[in-house]
Amino acid sequence: MRFSDQDTIYAPCSPPGQSLAAIVRLSGGEALAAADRIFTPTDGKPLREATGGDVMRGKLSLPFSTRLPCPALACVMRAPASFTREDVVEFHVPGGAPIIRALCRALAAQGLRPAEGGEFTLRAFLHGRIDLGQAEAVERIVCANSEDERRAAVSRLSHQLTKSIGDWRARLLELSALVEASLDFDEEEFAADRREEMLFSLRKIAGDCRELAAKSGGGVVGKGARGALAGLTNAGKSSLLNRLCGYEAALVSPEKSTTRDLLEREIVLGRQQVTIADLPGFDLGDDIATGLSRRTGTQLQTFGVVCLVADCADENSFEELRGMFSCLRGAVVIPVLNKVDLLPEPEKLFQAKQMLSDLIAAETGNTPARIIELSAVTGEGLDSLRHEIEAAIVATLSTTSSGSLSAREAAELAVAATACTQAAVLLENGHGLELVAEELRAAYEAMSLATGQGYAEDILENIFSRFCIGK
Ligand SMILES: Nc1nc2c(ncn2[C@@H]2O[C@H](COP(=O)(O)OP(=O)(O)OP(=O)(O)O)[C@@H](O)[C@H]2O)c(=O)[nH]1
Ligand SMILES: [Mg+2]
Structure with a gap:
């Protein structure tokens, strides 16, 4: 230590x-x-x-x-x-x-x-007051960016998960004892009914472990969510950022390419704390492969949620948006038609929506479920945008985190599951009980590491160095 x-x-x-x-x-x-x-x-x-x-x-x-x-x-x-x-x-x-x-x-x-x-x-x-997963949960509560993350961390602090792993460990210990005791005898005497019972237990534990580990999805618990406002120059991205923040965070001007650097601000949407970024506009008259557009394209690829902002009164510009889609692979795209105050005729607005929808369908293979119409100047439609961003962020978070397991715990459980499955395969195919015993030991050890029994110093070092002083 x-x-x-x-x-x-x-x-x-x-x-x-x-x-x-x-x-x-x-x-x-x-x-x-x-x-x-x-x-x-x-x-x-x-x-x-x-x-x-x-x-x-x-x-x-x-x-x-x-x-x-x-x-x-x-x-x-x-x-x-x-x-x-x-x-x-x-x-x-x-x-x-x-x-x-x-x-x-x-x-x-x-x-x-x-x-x-x-x-x-x-x-x-x-001093045995909490286990390792609960200690990590303390850190996650401190660092939680949203109510959902906080609740998930609090639920991990409860004993339920520790109890499940404890039950599996106890069962593995029984099975190990059974196998170790049989090692000294003729393996033929390892009766068939015991074999069946053991196979059932091992498969059950492996399945339960795997299910739990899969829920963590890489364990990005605690990381804040990020959304971007992207589009052509002058579409009104900075005006939208200011609306979402409720204050003048970004410079707005009728000149093209006013925003030259990525600007991020924290906002709260519903129960989520979200980082919203205003990006420089793409100027596809320029070459996307060079200069500002290229740098913006690289930055854009780091966002899971992207609001694709278009000026509805400038329908000639839609075609230019095509060049941006190579930077949007894998992101949830929220199509936004801004400046509806400049387009009072419903047919023209309908046409603009249709064009944007066709473009997205052609580029992504999916017709967008919804296109948000709004005006950053009048504030019309902003609540819809807030809801849409919040829903997209919640969806991306729930696919990337279970909120209850850390990546370390999930990794140990995955190791335990593999060892249990391997033990079952060996047993079923009539391999030596020594090999089965070895796999059982590996599974037991991985589960112990998951909850911190039999902890290694470097694991502790890694976990506790992330805490702030006073916790
Ligand atoms: N009428 C109207 N004008 C808008 C609206 N949103 C933005 N504008 C105007 O459009 C111009 C460009 O707005 P910005 O917010 O700077 O646009 P941007 O997309 O950030 O532009 P760049 O940073 O240059 O890429 C400004 O003159 C804004 O006042 C809107 O909803 N309606
Ligand atoms: Mg701007």
């Missing part, structure tokens, strides 16, 4: 910056004694005598130049009834960097060590 779990540690565990209140957390054998030396409770009862679950009012003596005491609340949790299963004290103090700095200095002067990122959660794991 890169740091000792014998030290008593401390860290601010509320976000940096100005706030009404901030929290500094201490954990370890010396937490109560150290806290006691700098905290004077209002009711005179020493902090080290707190029984646990106590919240005490008092004052902190901090190394300020003024020597004025700082009002604070001390929350005491006694081992093992705390998150880390150690003695924990949390000081709630008025927010503000000088106070937190002074408190941290006072704690360091008491011989306590600043916590590394994720160290509180690491201790919870090392």
Whole structure:
């Protein structure tokens, strides 16, 4: 381990910056004694005598130049009834960097060590309070970009998945014991009914593992979703970005090629936090293979959702959009007809929709289900665009993440499933029981790694280094 779990540690565990209140957390054998030396409770009862679950009012003596005491609340949790299963004290103090700095200095002067990122959660794991998947879920809750991601991470924090894997491990252990015990006897005596029972169990475990692992779909849990506004120059992409943001994020002008660089902004759509990018317009009078259009094309390929914005009053431009489709492979395309305020005649608008629809059908092989008509100037149709982007983002997220398994857990479960299937094949084809035992051991080991029993240090290092300080 890169740091000792014998030290008593401390860290601010509320976000940096100005706030009404901030929290500094201490954990370890010396937490109560150290806290006691700098905290004077209002009711005179020493902090080290707190029984646990106590919240005490008092004052902190901090190394300020003024020597004025700082009002604070001390929350005491006694081992093992705390998150880390150690003695924990949390000081709630008025927010503000000088106070937190002074408190941290006072704690360091008491011989306590600043916590590394994720160290509180690491201790919870090392002391058996949570398993590895639950530790990862803590990080995913902290980093969640949307309500759906947060809920998925919270559900992983529950014990259900750990219990399923625990049940499979227990069953594998029974099967291993059965096979190992039979190794010393004539293999012919490994009765047929046992063989059948074992085959059934192995296939069931392999199937269940595979199903669960497949749900993670590569485990991009926690990554924010990105959508792009793309189209020809002057289609109104920057005007749309400003509308979606609700403020003037991008420069808008009647000149062509106003936007020269990709501009990204975070917005909230329904329950999703989404990054929306405004891209430079394609100028296909230029050569798409050169200059700005080429760079934009490369950038466009990194987006899963693309709003293809066209100026409905400039139907001659539709044909030029054709050149963009090579950059849209694999993306969900939302066709948008902007500037409907300039086209009051319904027949002309209908015609424009038909042309855009035909173009998309020809280029992608799919007629678009819907074309959004809107005006960035009047705001008409913007809600439809918001819904459409949100739906597309939710769809891409749900195909890329189950929200409950991390990529690491899914990979271990896939290994376990393969080993179980291999064991079943060997058994069925009458191969030696030693080989079956070997596969069972591999499956058991992979499942242990999935939940962190029998963890390897580099796995821990990898997981906990992603945490921020104070978690
Ligand atoms: N009438 C009308 N004008 C619009 C609408 N949307 C944008 N415009 C105008 O069209 C011009 C170009 O708008 P931008 O938002 O800069 O277009 P863009 O697609 O970002 O252009 P580039 O960055 O140059 O590629 C500006 O004069 C806008 O005011 C709309 O819905 N209706
Ligand atoms: Mg622009």
